[in-house]
Amino acid sequence: MTDAETLDLHFLDMACEAQREATPLVVIHGLMGSADNWRSHLKVWQRTRRVIAVDLRNHGRSPHGDDMRYATMSQDVLALMDRLSITQAHILGHSMGGKVAISLARLAPERVVSLMVGDIAPVTYRHGHDDVFAALERVREGTPKNRREADDLLAEHVDARPTRLFLATNLVRNDDGVMGLRVGLDEIKRGYSDIIGPPAGEVPFEGPTLVLRGSESHYVTDDMLPALREVLPKARVVTLKQAGHWLHAEQPEAFQQAVDAFIAHHDR
Structure with missing residues (x-):
């Protein structure tokens, strides 16, 4: 423990x-x-x-x-x-x-x-999620107003639509009307060596x-x-x-x- x-x-x-x-x-x-x-x-x-x-x-x-x-x-x-x-x-x-x-x-x-x-x-x-991390970072930086815009941003790093749809389950709309991340991306990236x-x-x-x-x-x-x-x-x-x-x-x-x-x- x-x-x-x-x-x-x-x-x-x-x-x-x-x-x-x-x-x-x-x-x-x-x-x-x-x-x-x-x-x-x-x-x-x-x-x-x-x-x-x-x-x-x-x-x-x-x-x-x-x-x-x-x-x-x-x-x-x-x-x-x-x-x-x-x-x-x-x-x-x-x-x-x-x-x-x-x-x-x-x-x-x-x-x-x-x-x-x-x-x-x-x-x-081995490390294998660099594209996923980059895609989610792009969404966070791009401040999309809807899921279609978010998908366009995800597509810059992830070609497979099923994967993008899965990643999109981590998006939530904030008080400013922007699609943001509910997943703790920074914490996950810092802990990635433990995850793999x-x-x-x-x-x-x-x-x-x-x-x-x-x-x-x-x-x-x-x-x-x-x-x-x-x-x-x-x-x-x-x-x-x-x-x-x-x-x-x-x-x-x-x-x-x-x-x-x-x-x-x-x-x-």
């Missing part, structure tokens, strides 16, 4: 619709994402259990803070679970959120009934683990599997066909089915 002060995270709390409530599910988004990105999945999961989707620090509607270490971010999530009186949960994280989930599972394994990781390995990655680094924890997580990877993604390659199994020795690795890094958005039904089956097998 760290000595950093935890932040009170914003979250979505989706009540269970069933008469018998099962073990809750905690969902953790990736870099530049938010809980809002998961709403379609959350509506399905809440049919059988309570679902908590968090906004990590410097993301969504959560407060900003300089510390982006995985031990600190996992402490934020654990503090939220304490506030909500959730002693144990299924933990699902995608990309950066997957590393937060792995960190939480290694540091507090007694809180984790099962662990699900979306398209990330517990390894250090390994998850926190010194010991393996020995609990049930599902790792979902996209067949078109380079984030969990075969040569990373030995390192993955050192940290997650009981991991079941499933590859979703015709899916890239955003596999939950690109193959939502296959992603949903894999998660549902895994949770059902390990529910309490």
